[in-house]
Amino acid sequence: MEVRRQDIHNSDIPVVCRACEARHGGVCGALTSEQLTELNKHSSRHRLETGSEVIGQGETVVNYSNIMRGVVKLTKVMADGRQQIVGLQFAPDFLGRPFLTESAITAEAATDSEVCNFPRTVLDRLVKKTPELEHMLHQQALKELDEARDWMLTLGRKTAQEKVASFLYLIATHIDPESVDMSAFDLPLSRADIADFLGLTIETVSRQFTKLRKENVIRIENNRHVTVPDMDRLMRYAGND
Amino acid sequence: MEVRRQDIHNSDIPVVCRACEARHGGVCGALTSEQLTELNKHSSRHRLETGSEVIGQGETVVNYSNIMRGVVKLTKVMADGRQQIVGLQFAPDFLGRPFLTESAITAEAATDSEVCNFPRTVLDRLVKKTPELEHMLHQQALKELDEARDWMLTLGRKTAQEKVASFLYLIATHIDPESVDMSAFDLPLSRADIADFLGLTIETVSRQFTKLRKENVIRIENNRHVTVPDMDRLMRYAGND
DNA sequence: CTCGCCATTTGATTTTGATCAAGTGCAACC
């Protein structure tokens, strides 16, 4: 039942995938070199500029993607325009909703990004034949579910200050999985996006940034670059004791 | 690759499962009669009184469950006691977080309920051997993820009135999957639970109920029984246009 | 029947965050 990849240095693996896998641990890791070669025939890399849409709410899904670089935001909008970010995805996350053809959310590059696209039909076929691949996708879905539920607590029960601190803590711990030092990073989202993520207005977000800055919980340069002198202190501000 | 159940009337299937499956479409449907028999050796049914805990936040998971009857609430609590319901599960949902031994949430019977428990170790072993079972669990995880994201929009961007209307609409459409008529039902949650679900206080919930009643969107008897004369109208109040 | 216990409702007041309305700072462009 177990389908195991050969040695990662196996020359059967497409060059582009070899370079990719070395850096990331995405779902492709579940595939044999033959399957990778097959998938690679239909896959294509794309650069996404900030703000460009991967898929829109209500549209038909033709592609799944792997995020190679950057941050992708998942949003839901109401009829009157109110908007909520329901997820942030970082490399090497899988992007897409298996087994449904209509997307319930909009996915949009929050920063300059790079993705690897594969046709839905090809991957769906591969999933049916490869239990290990479904397992990877299942794990990712469960991870996203855990994150969504954590965030529900933040949205429903935290104060504006705690929400903003929670956001900063989230970014600090997710933006660069390689790095050990989480105390300095660039925000991948604008104030408007942060507000949409936290269920606040940009004004409230701005005020809370100012407050955290004045209380020396964070330092900010150029509106985007953040330094955290004491991560535990930030965590306490976030309400995660 | 496909592992198909035999005819549902196959006498190899444990009696208790036959009765169960006929009514529900839970994850056990993915198992062969042999596997069902095996699982059944270790499984046990339990009645849960309202308020009794299935698993606590931070505890070690020893059992997974299938909900046979009733409603189970999934909650998260902060150190200072603030609480958020992050999911509601109805029969025949699967209850548990595969592949993790420590629970990140508390699961508690919201109404009198009945569950079928199986040891984590037995099911985990079965999942490894049965791709179809993992597929069912994957589907359920994706469904819960979709629901969680819908709810994030409600928590982050809707008004108190819209939140309460959204809750009523959710219950109307989920409480009795068999029934065609969704216009009358009993609330499975107390005002306090509803508040925890909506990220509000009980007072605000109560006031919104009163308002919806006065505007003839709903009728309420005995604090728990709700009638909805016009479901579309309720949906508009919920902000789902 | 009455008491006491809950859950729920209702009312008065306060607080938090939203809204409305200017400012500020910075980079691109002429």
Place this chain on the structure above:
DNA sequence: GGTTGCACTTGATCAAAATCAAATGGCGAG
């Protein structure tokens, strides 16, 4: 150098929901 545009900040006011504080109402025990 000055103008424009944009993202963000700051300030004043407002509104929604939280908080604090009593009622109310149903229900089981005595």
